[in-house]
Amino acid sequence: MTDDLREQVHAAARRARVAANELVLATRESKDAALHEMAAALRTRAAEVLEANAKDLEAGRAAGLTQGLLDRLTLTDARIEGVAQGLETVAGLADPIGEVLRGSILPNGLELKQVRVPMGVVGMVYEARPNVTVDAAGLALKSGNAALLRGSSTAEHSNAALVVILRDALETAGLPADAVQLLPCHDRASVTHLITARGLVDLVIPRGGAGLINAVVQQATVPTIETGVGNVHVYVDASADLDMAQRIVLNSKTRRTSVCNAAESLLVHAAIADEFVPRITDALNAQDVTIHGDERFARDPRVQAATDDDWGTEYLSLDIAARVVGSIDEAIAHIAEHGSGHTEAIVTSDLNAARRFTARVDAAAVMVNASTAFTDGGEFGMGAEIGISTQKLHARGPMGLTELTSSKWVVWGEGHVRPTS
Structure with a gap:
């Protein structure tokens, strides 16, 4: 046979x-x-x-x-x-x-x-x-x-x-x-x-x-x-417009959970955590998203305590891992350790932060103040795509x-x- x-x-x-x-x-x-x-x-x-x-x-x-x-x-x-x-x-x-x-x-x-x-x-x-x-x-x-x-x-x-x-x-x-x-x-x-x-x-x-x-x-x-698979992150920086950040997080996560450009992890700068963590928790909960969070997120009883495995998981479902970080460099380090090289996003009003993030994050696509859902051949003007490459030889991205x-x-x-x- x-x-x-x-x-x-x-x-x-x-x-x-x-x-x-x-x-x-x-x-x-x-x-x-x-x-x-x-x-x-x-x-x-x-x-x-x-x-x-x-x-x-x-x-x-x-x-x-x-x-x-x-x-x-x-x-x-x-x-x-x-x-x-x-x-x-x-x-x-x-x-x-x-x-x-x-x-x-x-x-x-x-x-x-x-x-x-x-x-x-x-x-x-x-x-x-x-x-x-x-x-x-x-x-x-x-x-x-x-x-x-x-x-x-x-x-x-x-x-x-x-x-x-x-x-x-x-x-x-x-x-x-x-x-x-x-x-x-x-x-x-x-x-x-x-x-x-x-x-x-x-x-x-x-x-x-x-x-x-x-x-x-x-x-x-x-x-x-x-x-590659899409363990995609959205990092909300200290200077982020919080209305914009909420829209981007929700669109990145909930627009369509089964695709590789859907966000699977959320990182929030500590400077805005007291305001943004409750806000985004409410917004995600309203969309039936299960949050697997660190200690800061898990203060809310609706949030499940994250395990080490959550940081590297491509859920492809209404789940997201969430963590508070002390700096942009801590966010970049987290992405370097757990990301899959697919798409990473930053929400920020700080030009220097955006430049630092785009220069240091190693991924096929890096978004500044835009949803990760845009990593797509059709959205990039290719008509369609045959895949999204996460390698570095010959082809990378859509x-x-x-x-x-x-x-x-x-x-x-x-x-x-x-x-x-």
């Missing part, structure tokens, strides 16, 4: 390579037309998607999935419209392929150009979220890549319905359907075969919980971009079109030969 599954995955990768070789020559016009066709097809066939999604949700509830995972899994008319609009936004973006990054003419007359090119075959391993199926397919297509999608079994029916629609749209638009393929999802070995298909697959991007991401990063022989490209040097000569030494 394992050998059969390996061959199934590798055969899909070989088909993807053929499709990628065709996409290299595709014009922007043809790729954009395909993206619009995909968006239109999603709207026209939304009922098929919702019917499939209902099966996944029913199975998920029976399996005891958490509310956060069920939220990630859920598709609605509005969410389908959102991903369709995302495809159209991507179509409106500049095509990165062929962009000249550097160029010069050497003294000997050789003309050099470093140009942006597709990665080739990109594998996605992800959990629960069927919207990733559409986002990944659209971004891969626009950047000239073929996508191998390995979703989780929890979204089996939703992903299958979406991929059928996307492949049909590609064929209608005259591009290879194999530019988007869905891999088997019931055997974890299919992930292993994908992430070790060196030579067949050019890049793998895992997107999901810490267990999935760590397993892929540690076992892959294919180059991997690590998308990944859009350019992060799915590499480069090559094109050298033009006129019979140039290099002199012998």
